[in-house]
Amino acid sequence: MNQLFKIVKEDKTLDINNEDQMPNYIKEKVSQESYALYIWVKKMKSWFTSKKN
């Protein structure tokens, strides 16, 4: 996911500098299913971290 953000951030045509912009970008410009999977991975990280604490 960090690598994905790096690629998107480095593409100056996209004007994405913040990770918070990623979900919307993926939904609008990549694909709906990629968006669902992106959110899923991010949420699973939050879930795991919450359980661990």
Next chain:
Amino acid sequence: MAQVTKEYESVNKLIKEIEESKVKTQEATIKTETLNHEIGKKVAEVEIKEETAKKVMDEAKEIKIDVETSVKENLDEKKIKAMQGIVNNPPEKIKLIVLAVNCLNPTGSNYENNWDGCKKLVMKAGNFYTGVKEFMEENGNGQNLTEKRIASAEA
């Protein structure tokens, strides 16, 4: 005189018994106070644990709702099947997302942590979809999630 001595001894004995009793009472009071303090500490610890557990459960519920909504609105088995058409030449961004998903092992199949593993995951569209959808359930594969897998997905 002998009677007075006897009375004196008796009174002394009584005083000694009272003193001993006082000491015992004081010791018992201290023990009770210590015990009460320990009980208070334990109750506070349990309350904190309960509060933490509730917080974790509330967070999990919220995450589950978010994921369910996102999956329901944007993903289904058909869409995953459609991804089978691009597995041999996937766009870079989709590839990175699927690689991250595969790291978390949604189907429990432990596919290799590379694109070959991802291909296997995508080719089992039904298992892929169910695995993602039911990941957080009690019998879902998310129960076996590890810090290492999270770190791989985040990389």
